Amino acid sequence: MTKVGILLGSLRKASFSRKLAENVANLFPEGYETEFIEIGNLPLYNQDFDDHNQVPAEYTAFRNTVRWLDAVLFVTPEYNRSVPAVLKNALDVGSRPYGQSVWNGKPAAIISQSPGNLSGFGANHRLRQSLVCLNMPILQQPEAYISNVAALFDESGKIVNEGTVQFLQSFTDAFVDLIKKYKG
Helix, strand or coil, X not given: CEEEEEEECCCCCCCHXXXXXXXXXXXXXXXXXXXXXXXXXXXXXXXXXXXXXXXXXXXXHHHHHHHCCCEEEEEECCECCECCHHHHHHXXXXXXXXXXXXXXXXXXEEEEECCCCCCCHHHHHHHHHHHHXXXXXXXXXXXXXXXXXXXXXXXXXXECCHHHHHHHHHHHHHHHHHHHHHHC
C-alpha cells in the first residue's frame, strides 16, 4: 500500500482546501491510501526545543507520521501572496533537527486554490520554493491552480464541474506516476 499524506493550508473545518482535497483523495487508484495530516496543533517551531531535548509531543507525533509517508499532497489557499503560516510551520517542524528532515526525497504535489481568479498562484510558487530546499521531487505538470473555487461544489461538497474533475484526475494520475518513479 502506498501512503499519501495530505496537508492543508487552511485550518477551517469546511475550508475550500479541505473540500478540494477530499475530492482528490477519491481519485487515487487502488493500492493508494490517503491520510489527512493534522498540522493545526503544532506549536510554532523553536530550535531551542530540539537543542535542549524539550521536543513537544506534537512535533514527535507529526515527524513520525510524515516519516512513514510515501508522498505528500499539499492543498492550500493563498494568504497575502504566500503560504499560510500553519503550512510553513509544518514544513519547518518536519525539516528539523538539521540533517533529520522527514521530507527528504518524498514526492510532492501542490494544488492551490482561491475564490478569486488568481487561484493561489503566489502560494503555489512560494511552496514550491520551500519544497525544492527540502529535497522533495515536485510534480511539474500539470500545475494545479484552482480559481473561483467557491462555485465548484454542491451542497454535499462534491465537485460539480466535470471538466474540473477530469483535470484533477489527470493531475492525480501524473502524481501517481511521479510517486512510482521515486518509490522504485
